[in-house]
Amino acid sequence: MSKFKNFLEALGGAFHLILETIKIGFQRPIYTKLILDQIYHIGVRSLPLVLIVAASSGMVMALQFGYGLAKFGGKLYVPKIVSLSIVREMGPVFACLMLAARVSAGITSEIGSMKVTQQIDAIRALGTSPLKKIVFPRLTACMIAIPMLSAGAIIVGVAGGLMVGSLELGLDTQFYLQKIFTTIKLNDYLSGFGKTFFFAFFIASTSCYYGLTVTGGTQGVGHATTKSVVTSSILIVAGDYFLTKFFLVIEQWL
Amino acid sequence: MAIIEVNNFSKKFGNKIVHKNIEFQVNKGECLGLLGGSGAGKSVILRSLIGLEKPDTGSIKIEGEEIVYKTEKELIEIRKKVAYVFQNGALFDSMNVFDNLAYPLKEHTKLNQQQISDEISKILIEFGLDGNEHIFPSELSGGMQKRVGLARSIIINPHIVLFDEPTAGLDPFNTIKIQETILKLKEKGMTSIFVTHDMPSAFAVCDRLALVQEGKVTCIDTVQNVKKDENNIINQFIKGYYV
Ligand SMILES: Nc1ncnc2c1ncn2[C@@H]1O[C@H](COP(=O)(O)OP(=O)(O)O)[C@@H](O)[C@H]1O
Numbered sequence: 315m316s317k318f319k320n321f322l323e324a325l326g327g328a329f330h331l332i333l334e335t336i337k338i339g340f341q342r343p344i345y346t347k348l349i350l351d352q353i354y355h356i357g358v359r360s361l362p363l364v365l366i367v368a369a370s371s372g373m374v375m376a377l378q379f380g381y382g383l384a385k386f387g388g389k390l391y392v393p394k395i396v397s398l399s400i401v402r403e404m405g406p407v408f409a410c411l412m413l414a415a416r417v418s419a420g421i422t423s424e425i426g427s428m429k430v431t432q433q434i435d436a437i438r439a440l441g442t443s444p445l446k447k448i449v450f451p452r453l454t455a456c457m458i459a460i461p462m463l464s465a466g467a468i469i470v471g472v473a474g475g476l477m478v479g480s481l482e483l484g485l486d487t488q489f490y491l492q493k494i495f496t497t498i499k500l501n502d503y504l505s506g507f508g509k510t511f512f513f514a515f516f517i518a519s520t521s522c523y524y525g526l527t528v529t530g531g532t533q534g535v536g537h538a539t540t541k542s543v544v545t546s547s548i549l550i551v552a553g554d555y556f557l558t559k560f561f562l563v564i565e566q567w568l
Numbered sequence: 569m570a571i572i573e574v575n576n577f578s579k580k581f582g583n584k585i586v587h588k589n590i591e592f593q594v595n596k597g598e599c600l601g602l603l604g605g606s607g608a609g610k611s612v613i614l615r616s617l618i619g620l621e622k623p624d625t626g627s628i629k630i631e632g633e634e635i636v637y638k639t640e641k642e643l644i645e646i647r648k649k650v651a652y653v654f655q656n657g658a659l660f661d662s663m664n665v666f667d668n669l670a671y672p673l674k675e676h677t678k679l680n681q682q683q684i685s686d687e688i689s690k691i692l693i694e695f696g697l698d699g700n701e702h703i704f705p706s707e708l709s710g711g712m713q714k715r716v717g718l719a720r721s722i723i724i725n726p727h728i729v730l731f732d733e734p735t736a737g738l739d740p741f742n743t744i745k746i747q748e749t750i751l752k753l754k755e756k757g758m759t760s761i762f763v764t765h766d767m768p769s770a771f772a773v774c775d776r777l778a779l780v781q782e783g784k785v786t787c788i789d790t791v792q793n794v795k796k797d798e799n800n801i802i803n804q805f806i807k808g809y810y811v
């Protein structure tokens with residue numbers, strides 16, 4: 315029970331932290347270089363991981379559905395099913411789960427180490443703000459890089475499916491491509507891509523929060539890092555259900 | 569004139585009462601040595617003086633200005649005047665020595681690149697650290713890290729400097745270097761508080777000494793009186809250390 319209470323407390327704390335950060339983040343000076351650095355670390359350096367996961371999940375799905383549906387003579391539905399589920403769910407969720415591991419661990423352990431070696435205190439003591447110097451650049455970079463990586467994951471995932479579909483399942487490439495473009499509507503992209511902004515927010519807020527609240531030396535950094543990865547992954551998986559509902563409602567309005 | 573005034577200061581963490589009623593003053597140009605056993609709460613006092621920690625009750629005045637109720641943003645002006653020298657330097661390990669020293673200059677002065685680099689060369693020479701501009705903190709010895717930390721704290725000429733055990737764990741050479749630096753700053757009129765267990769250094773640089781015990785300042789007196797008077801509480805406290 316107390317664990318659940320801690321969890322809720324962390325969510326509240328993380329949310330509050332981000333509100334405070336947004337409040338002062340846009341006041342001058344804005345440290346553009348710090349933001350670009352973080353986009354490089356969070357975005358560019360996560361690219362291989364995200365793309366490999368996306369490609370292989372697209373390929374495996376095409377393979378599974380291909381052989382599964384072949385029994386019922388439904389192989390022709392593979393392009394539709396595979397690309398739709400990648401665009402709406404698998405692409406963004408897999409990408410963000412991988413990023414929850416890589417990015418959350420990176421951010422929490424870095425900020426946590428700075429906390430236990432008094433570097434966070436030093437930022438304050440030198441008349442500057444850790445929210446501006448540390449949290450805001452990471453938050454901004456996550457909000458920019460994570461949706462972009464997810465978009466990349468969606469494209470590569472669909473392409474992976476296409477590759478297996480035409481090379482392994484013997485589906486016509488033209489046919490496959492045509493199915494992709496006629497099946498997937500703008501609202502599917504919107505739902506899949508729209509979620510990733512929320513996922514990015516979950517990752518940035520929890521990882522910064524757990525980093526800044528580390529206590530108990532290097533051991534504490536390890537604990538906080540684990541908690542940060544677990545919490546952001548749970549938020550993504552649980553949040554995905556509600557976000558999917560949310561976007562379904564919005565799609566009906568459109 | 570008192571430039572730092574602490575009155576009726578109390579602080580607890582959870583159920584643990586660290587300070588009950590701390591009161592002391594530091595005069596302009598003076599160096600006050602703050603003594604006390606490990607865990608007595610010396611760092612908590614120093615941290616509170618620049619608002620890194622909020623007291624539960626009491627008043628802290630810096631140059632006559634109450635700081636307890638100031639927001640993080642309002643505290644920036646205080647933190648430009650009051651520098652904190654962290655126990656282990658607290659250097660930013662993602663930056664080299666040059667960038668660590670440039671940090672406060674870029675934030676709080678209007679100096680251009682050339683002037684910043686001149687300032688840094690000057691202070692590095694003064695601290696015997698020239699040639700280390702491009703070294704990262706992890707490659708420096710502990711003593712050098714502390715000296716760079718000290719340099720970073722004073723590079724924008726604060727009025728008050730708070731030293732948290734600046735000589736702890738240092739070899740005699742580095743200890744003397746730090747003492748010399750503090751004395752030089754004192755000549756320029758800087759006020760300071762010096763938290764330490766290192767009595768020779770305290771005697772060398774402090775004007776008065778204060779002892780923190782069980783959440784209170786139990787004795788505060790001049791260095792001469794402490795040395796002279798066998799019955800002085802601080803005198804006895806120090807002897808306890810040596811025994
Ligand atoms: N942020 C904190 N949370 C909980 N306890 C703290 C915190 N900071 C200091 N303390 C406690 O306050 C006491 C005094 O600490 P400190 O000021 O660091 O002592 P010292 O005199 O050795 O510098 C210690 O018992 C420490 O455990």
Ligand SMILES: [Mg+2]
Pocket residue numbers: 610611612732
């Ligand atoms: Mg201490």
